[in-house]
Amino acid sequence: DQQVKQNSPSLSVQEGRISILNCDYTNSMFDYFLWYKKYPAEGPTFLISISSIKDKNEDGRFTVFLNKSAKHLSLHIVPSQPGDSAVYFCAASVDSGAGSYQLTFGKGTKLSVIP
Amino acid sequence: GAGVSQSPRYKVAKRGQDVALRCDPISGHVSLFWYQQALGQGPEFLTYFQNEAQLDKSGLPSDRFFAERPEGSVSTLKIQRTQQEDSAVYLCASSLGPFSYNEQFFGPGTRLTVL
Numbered sequence: 001d002q003q004v005k006q007n008s009p010s011l012s013v014q015e016g017r018i019s020i021l022n023c024d025y026t027n028s029m030f031d032y033f034l035w036y037k038k039y040p041a042e043g044p045t046f047l048i049s050i051s052s053i054k055d056k057n058e059d060g061r062f063t064v065f066l067n068k069s070a071k072h073l074s075l076h077i078v079p080s081q082p083g084d085s086a087v088y089f090c091a092a093s094v095d096s097g098a099g100s101y102q103l104t105f106g107k108g109t110k111l112s113v114i115p
Numbered sequence: 116g117a118g119v120s121q122s123p124r125y126k127v128a129k130r131g132q133d134v135a136l137r138c139d140p141i142s143g144h145v146s147l148f149w150y151q152q153a154l155g156q157g158p159e160f161l162t163y164f165q166n167e168a169q170l171d172k173s174g175l176p177s178d179r180f181f182a183e184r185p186e187g188s189v190s191t192l193k194i195q196r197t198q199q200e201d202s203a204v205y206l207c208a209s210s211l212g213p214f215s216y217n218e219q220f221f222g223p224g225t226r227l228t229v230l
Contacts, residue, residue, distance in 0.1 A: 004157070032215035043119070043206055043221030044158070051216075089157050093215040096163075099170040101215040102148055105157030 003027045004092050006106035015115050019077040023090030023106055026071065030092035033066060034103065035075045038087045047088075048075070080113045087111070119222035121207050127228045128197045136192045136225045140209030147190050148219060149182055150206040158206050164190060165213055197229045 005024045013019045021035075031052045036044035050057040050064045050073070057064050063076045077084055087108045093101040120139045128134050140147050145166055150158035151174075161180065163171040166187040175182070179198075184190040194201055204226050208219040 006157075036221075041223065043208075043223045045221070046218050049216075049218075091157075095215075096171050096173070099165060100146065100148070100163035100213050101217075102160040102163055102171065102174070103150075103158070103219065104160070107155065107157050 001026070002106075003030075004090055004104050004106040006090050006109050008109050009107070010110040010112070012112045012114060013080045015082055015113055016079045019075075019080045019084065019111055019113070021075040021077075021088050021090075021109050021111065023073050023075075024071060025073075025092055027092070027094065027104075028071070029094045030104075031095070032093045032101070033064070033073050034091045034093070035062075035064060036089040036091060036105075038089060038108070044089055077111075080111075082113050082115050085111055085113045119207055119209055119220050121205075121222040121225050123225060124223060125226050125228075127230065129230055130197060130199060132197050133193065133195045134197055134227060136194075136205050136227070138190045138192070138207030138209075138222060140188065140190070140207070141220055142188075144209035144211055144220075145187075146210040146213045146217065146219075147184055148208040148210075149190070149192050150208065151176075152204040152206055152224070154203070161192070161205075163213075194227075197227075199229050202227055202229045 034049040090106040091103040149161040160174040204224040210217040
C-alpha cells in the first residue's frame with residue numbers, strides 16, 4: 001500500500017508562472033512532511049518541510065501547504081524558473097518505534113519549466 | 116567531507132555475485148539511513164543506524180541484504196547472491212540526529228545493475 005501518493009508523474013509550466021505540485025497521504029500518524037528535489041544522477045536534496053501542527057510554511061519562492069483533514073499537501077513555486085526543472089518528491093516521516101524517523105516517499109513528479 | 120559520498124557510483128554484477136556498497140556520511144552525523152530506489156519509484160527505506168547500532172532493519176527485503184556501520188561512521192550495504200530484482204539505485208542519507216526535524220542529506224547513490 002502506498003502511503004504517500006503523487007498522482008501527477010509530470011508537469012509543464014511556463015517560466016514566470018506558478019508551479020503547483022500535489023501530494024496525498026493515508027497515514028494520519030505522519031508528523032512531518034518534506035519536499036525533496038532531485039536532478040539526474042544526483043541524490044535528492046531537501047527543499048522545504050512542514051510540521052503536522054502547521055498549515056503553511058514559506059521559504060522564498062517555495063511555499064508548502066498542509067490540509068490535514070484532506071490528508072493533502074502541495075508545493076507552490078512562484079515564479080517558476082528553468083533551473084527548477086527536476087523531479088520533486090513528497091516525503092513524510094513518523095516515529096518507526098525503533099528510534100528512527102525514516103522517510104516514506106511518493107513516486108515523484110517531474111517538473112519542466114519552459115523558458 | 117562536504118557531503119555524503121557513495122562508492123562505487125555504478126556497479127554491474129552477474130546474477131549470483133555478492134556486492135558491497137559504501138557510504139561515507141557527513142562527519143559528526145549520528146544517524147545513517149539506506150534507501151532503495153527502483154526505476155520510476157520513490158526511495159524506499161531499508162535500514163537505519165544510530166552511531167554503530169542498527170536500530171531498524173525492517174525495510175531489508177530479504178536475508179541476502181546486510182548492512183553494518185562498525186565504528187559509527189562509514190557504512191557498508193552488502194547484497195549476497197544478487198538477483199535481477201535487486202537492480203536499483205541505493206541511496207545513503209545521514210542526519211545530525213534521529214528526529215523528524217533533522218534534515219536527511221543524501222548521497223548521489225550507487226546504481227546497481229544485475230545481469
